[in-house]
Amino acid sequence: xxxxxxxxxxxxxxxxxxxxxxxxxxxxxxxxxxxxxxxxxxxxxxxxxxxxxxxxxxxxxxxxxxxxxxxxxxxxxxxxxxxxxxxxxxxxxxxxxxxxxxxxxxxxxxxxxxxxxxxxxxxxxxxxxxxxxxxxxxxxxxxxxxxxxxxxxxxxxxx
Amino acid sequence: xxxxxxxxxxxxxxxxxxxxxxxxxxxxxxxxxxxxxxxxxxxxxxxxxxxxxxxxxxxxxxxxxxxxxxxxxxxxxxxxxxxxxxxxxxxxxxxxxxxxxxxxxxxxxxxxxxxxxxxxxxxxxxxx
Numbered sequence: 421x422x423x424x425x426x427x428x429x430x431x432x433x434x435x436x437x438x439x440x441x442x443x444x445x446x447x448x449x450x451x452x453x454x455x456x457x458x459x460x461x462x463x464x465x466x467x468x469x470x471x472x473x474x475x476x477x478x479x480x481x482x483x484x485x486x487x488x489x490x491x492x493x494x495x496x497x498x499x500x501x502x503x504x505x506x507x508x509x510x511x512x513x514x515x516x517x518x519x520x521x522x523x524x525x526x527x528x529x530x531x532x533x534x535x536x537x538x539x540x541x542x543x544x545x546x547x548x549x550x551x552x553x554x555x556x557x558x559x560x561x562x563x564x565x566x567x568x569x570x571x572x573x574x575x576x577x578x579x
Numbered sequence: 580x581x582x583x584x585x586x587x588x589x590x591x592x593x594x595x596x597x598x599x600x601x602x603x604x605x606x607x608x609x610x611x612x613x614x615x616x617x618x619x620x621x622x623x624x625x626x627x628x629x630x631x632x633x634x635x636x637x638x639x640x641x642x643x644x645x646x647x648x649x650x651x652x653x654x655x656x657x658x659x660x661x662x663x664x665x666x667x668x669x670x671x672x673x674x675x676x677x678x679x680x681x682x683x684x685x686x687x688x689x690x691x692x693x694x695x696x697x698x699x700x701x702x703x704x705x706x707x
Contacts, residue, residue, distance in 0.1 A: 435690065436690045439690035440690045492596070492600055493599055493603070494603055503599075506595050506596045510594040513594075514689045516668065517667075517668030517670055517688070518668075518670070518690070524670075524672065529671070534639055
């Protein structure tokens with residue numbers, strides 16, 4: 421996968437969560453995932469078209485998403501409920517938008533669909549393209565989460 | 580120019596969490612008179628049935644998008660003068676251009692802070 425795409429999602433994730441949830445995650449080394457199992461307990465999934473085709477999932481551990489959404493809303497949320505699932509969808513949407521904006525600046529135009537949310541321990545993530553995906557791991561004090569990307573080869577659009 | 584903090588704001592977003600976040604930010608800035616709608620269609624219905632002073636809308640929504648709502652508002656003789664702030668994750672240039680062409684008052688790309696939201700609202704009001 422083109423490193424520019426990984427960087428766009430890395431930057432988008434860090435910026436969005438810092439601005440909206442006041443957390444500063446640590447990021448780890450990206451790696452390949454070959455199965456369809458989600459890394460976390462609740463995931464937002466969004467499809468892409470345009471210069472790339474594929475999908476991205478944001479998969480959060482329960483503790484990490486409870487902290488993030490509690491910070492966003494200014495109230496403590498103690499379990500994965502409708503507010504949490506709703507927030508995961510919106511966070512996925514906003515991070516997708518931030519990443520796509522960064523890609524647009526280098527001539528790569530990507531459109532996104534409306535995200536869906538899946539939850540439950542052991543849930544699976546089915547990417548549009550199937551096959552292995554790239555994981556960008558993140559961690560906050562309360563727990564880990566990942567960006568899980570599966571896209572086709574990128575085509576650079578001339579400016 | 581004095582801003583009327585009691586102006587009635589219609590907040591439109593299909594994500595309830597985002598409505599809560601923006602509502603909290605508006606309250607931090609002193610705006611407490613806030614109505615909500617889940618999509619553009621619901622918003623248009625609300626606009627036609629009660630007086631609103633300001634619209635804050637997302638873009639990607641089912642039933643009627645924020646852009647479609649904006650066009651509907653600008654096409655309605657009773658609503659066309661309403662200030663309309665688009666607050667959206669869609670920051671691509673073509674989206675901004677489309678919104679400007681449709682008559683948006685201003686545009687914020689998520690994520691944003693309370694200061695940015697307040698600044699944009701004040702800029703819109705100052706131009707009125």
